[in-house]
Amino acid sequence: MFERFSAAAREVVTGAQQEARALGHERIGTEHLVLAALRHPRQPGTTTLRGLGVTAEACRTAVAAVVTGRDAALDAEDARALRSLGVDLEAVRGRAEEAFGPGALDSPQTPAPAPSTRRRTPFGRRRGTGSGPATLPRHLPFTAGAKKALELSLRECLARKDRRIGVEHLVLGLLRCADRTSLALFERLGVDPAAAHARVLDELRHTA
Known part of the structure; x- marks a missing residue:
């Protein structure tokens, strides 16, 4: 398409x-x-x-x-449903961040890749001394x-x-x-x- x-x-x-x-x-x-x-x-x-x-x-x-978070979406309906169960999402998030730091309920960060020693070619691809494939960002x-x-x-x-x-x-x-x-x-x-x-x-x- x-x-x-x-x-x-x-x-x-x-x-x-x-x-x-x-x-x-x-x-x-x-x-x-x-x-x-x-x-x-x-x-x-x-x-x-x-x-x-x-x-x-x-x-x-x-x-x-x-x-x-990173890939979770909560709309007003979700929040109302949680409140009906006695769960205050923002209060839970606040307590978690007080105890474990900001973003405690977010999905874990993906570790950043180590800096590459390969240099870029004129076409944007990386080239190094080895024969391994160029590193491309994950789709x-x-x-x-x-x-x-x-x-x-x-x-x-x-x-x-x-x-x-x-x-x-x-x-x-x-x-x-x-x-x-x-x-x-x-x-x-x-x-x-x-x-x-x-x-x-x-x-x-x-x-x-």
């Missing part, structure tokens, strides 16, 4: 991996795709989000509030929600009879994705996904 993506849409997908790495997350979720889409403020779909007041800064703040897997959003972007493209999957289709797919992280993220951003989806389509019709 990736070959059907426009150049800008490909940059969003690869940028999502960069966003996940920068945040120290071990999987690429819908939140990282949204952050990567916001890197392209003039692309259709992203312009709609920005018109709704969604900025990269606001999105990062919302992601920090929604995502706890981060997509969450089920992110995979669903990409699938929905293809459906949006087909529904509009467009030839390529663009950033607008990715945004439409993200707005239709009903995973907990997406719903919690858009709620934090004050965005109604259904209304925003309709607005993107309306703006696309007016610019066609």
